[in-house]
Amino acid sequence: MAYRNVVCTHYDLCIVGAGLIGSAAARHATLTAPHLKVCLIGPKEPKDRRQCKHGIFSAHYDEGRLVRLFGQDQIWAELTKRSIERYHEIEMRSGVKFFSEVGSLSVVTKNDEVKQQEIENAKAMNIPIQILDKNEVTEKFSFLSIQDDSEAVFQLKGSGHVSARLKIIAQQTAAQQQGCQVIDDVIDQVTETTQSDASKCLKVVTSKGKIIFAKKVLLATGAFTGFRDLLPPGKVLDTTLLTQTVVYAEISDKDAERLQDMPSGCLDYTKGELSGCYLLPPIKYPDGKYYLKVGHRKEYERELRTPEEVSDWYKTEGDKNAFKPLLDCLFQFVRGVTPVSTHGDCCVTTHTPTNHPYCDMITPLLGITVGGNGHAAKAADEIGRMGARMIIAGQWDHDLPKERFKAKFKPDKKVLVSRL
Template identity: 30%
Template sequence: MESFDFIVIGGGMMGAPCARYLAEAGHRVALVCPPEPARYADSAGPFASHWDAARITRHVASDPVWARASARSIARYSDLEARSGRRIYHETGALMAGLRDGPLADWTAGFLRVADGVEGAARLDAAEVRDRLGIALPVGAVSSFEATGGGWMDPRAMRAAQTELAQAAGATLIPQAATARAGGTVTLADGSRLAGGHVVVATGPHAGSDGLLPARPAMTVWARTVAFARLSEAEGARLAALPSLIWVPEGWDHDLYMLPPVRYPDGRLYLKIGGQKDGPTIGSGGAMRDWFHGTGDPQVGARLLAEMRRVLPGLDVEAERLGPCAVVWSRTGYPYIERLDEHVTVLCGGNGASAKCGDEWGRLGAVAATGGDPSGEGYPEGFAAAWD
C-alpha cells in the first residue's frame, strides 16, 4: 500500500482546500476525489451539488459565525485566482432582503445586524431596490445591498484551483471513490488500498451513509430542486447588472436565492433559482442515486420559476429546466469539524451555505486533523460533531 501522512476523502468545497492546507504545511497528502460524472443519469455516484457554475457569495449573513467564515474565505479568493490562473470570483453585488414581521423576522434582524458591521453594505427599502436594481420585492421588505464584496463564485473553478494547488504542493490526487475505511487504511473503488497516518472524511451528503465515519453524523440530507431559465444574449445583456439575490417572497415562510445571468458550460446564459423548506430526505446511497438520476420535483420547480418572474418584471425566457440538488443540514447549524480519534477527522455539514466559505472550513479541517482546536480560531461557537 502507498502510505501518506493524511488521506482526505472528498474533493468538494471543504475537502479540496483541506488537502491543500495540509500539503502546503509540508505533509504527504492523498486527495481521494472522483471526477465529475459526464452524465448524472449514467453514474452510480458519488454525487455532488458543487458540480455547478455559480454559487452566491457575500459577507452579510444572518449568523455571525457564517459571516466570519465567509469574510475570511472571500479575502483569499484573489490569492487562489492569482496562483491557479482560474477565475473564481465575480463581483456583481449581493442583495439580502426580508420582512421585519412574520416567521422570518429573526432571520431578517440577524442579517441586518451583521450588515451594520460590513463596510459598504447599504440598507435599501423595496422602492429603492426596484428603482436601483429593477427587482420587485414585497412591499415592506428591508434589505442589505453589498455593491462591492458580494456576487457569485464558480464552484467548479474553486474546486479545480484548490485541487491543482494541493497537487502543486505535493499532494497526490486519487481520481476515484473510497468505499471503506478501517483505522487509517482506506479502500478504493478499484479494490486497492491506501495507508494514512490520519484520514479526513469530507464526503458531504454521503457522510451519513457511506460508512467511512465511526457513527452516523446527526444531519439531514434534503433532496432539493433547482430551476434554470435560459436567456437570450439580449436579455442577458439587459439583466447583466443584476446582483445575487436572497429574499423572502410575500407570504412565504422561507427564503429563496437567485443568481444573476451566468454562462454555463453549454455556452448559454441562465438565471438559477432555488430554495425549499420541506421535501423528501435522503438516507441511503441508493436514494441519493435515484434522486440525482432524476430532474427534481416539477411542482417545486414551477413555484420557483413563478417567483423568478414575479421578482423580475418583464423577464423574457427562452427555455426552462429543472435539476436535482442535495443539501446537508447539521443538528448544530454549523459544520462538523472535529478530530474524533487518532485515525479520523470529520469535516462535513455545509448547511446550504458552504460553497462561498469552503476555503475557511477546509482550513479549519486541517487545523483539527493536525491536533489543533478549530474553536480557538476566533469563532464564538465550536464545531464539535453531533451523532445519531
C-alpha cells in the same frame, strides 16, 4: 499483513472527498505542512449522472453559488468573511477565476424582526450595506421590482457568486502545485491497522482496488459519509440530508446584456405560497448559453435516508412541483424577460443539529469536516483550513471555539436494543 496483486501506497495524510471542503482542506494541508505527503481522493463529476454506478455524488455540480455576508449567524459570517478574503489569492495562484463580485440584494418584509437583527449584526461587523425601498431598488436596477411591503439590503463588496466547479479546480490546482496528489476514486473502507514497526495507521481501501496506508485521514465526504465504511463501527453522524431543487431559465444574449449588472438575490417573504427564494444573475454555462437560476427555501425540502434514495435523487431533475412557483418568484422580481427554455436540477444538502459544520477528531488518526448546512460553497475555504490544521495537529488548532464544531452522533442502535 501482506497484500498481493494490489497497489499499496503510503501517505502522511489522506483527505477523502474532493468537494468544496475537501479540496480546500487539501490546499491548506499542503500550506500548513509542506513536508507531508498528502493525497485528495474523490470521484470526478460524472458526465452523465444517470449512468453513474458508484452512487457517490457531490454538491458542487453548478456554476452559480451565492456569496454574501449579510443574513448569517456570526460563525457562518466569520467563516465566509475569511474565505472571501482569500478568493483573489487562490485565483492568482491557480490562474482559475471563480468569483464574480456583482453584489447581493436581500429582500425582506419591512420591519421583519429577524432581519432587523441581521442588519444590526452587519453594522457591528462593519459590512457596508445600503437599505433600499421599492422605488430605490428599481432606480438602481431598472429590471428589478420588489413587493410594496418589502425593502432590500444591498451589499456590493465581497458578495456576488462563485462558480462551484471552477472553485474546486482552483483549489485542486493550487494543492497540486504544492505537491498534493489528486486521485479519482471512491473509498469503500477506512480501518485502523498496526504496521510492522507497531505504529498505528489507517488502511484506506478504494473501489478501484487500491490500498492506501495513511498516518491520518480527514473525511470531507458530505452527504455520503455514512454510506461507506468510513467511520469506526457503530458511529453514525447526526446529520439530515435534504433534497434541493433548482430551476434554470435560459435567456437570450440580449437579455443577458440588459441584466449584466444584476446582483445575486435572496427573497424572504412573510406571506405568499413560497416563503422566498434565492436567485443567481445571468451566468454563462459550459454549453455557451446564459441562464438565470432560482432555488427554494424549506418548502420543497424532503429528507433522504438511504444511499439508494440519495443516489436515485441525484439522477432526477428535482421536484417538478417546484418549477412553476420558483419561476413565478423569479419573474416577479426580474421584469421583462421571456425565457428561451427552462429546466430543473437537483442536489442534496447536509444539515447538522448545530447548524454549523462538524469539524472534529473521531479517533486520534481520523478527523471529519462534514455538514455544509446549505452555506458552505462560499465558506468552504476557511472550513477546509480548520479541518486541515486540526488533522495535522491531531487536535483542535483554530481560533474559533472548538465546541461550535463538535460532531454529534445518532444513538447506537445496538445500545438502544440492549436497553429495551
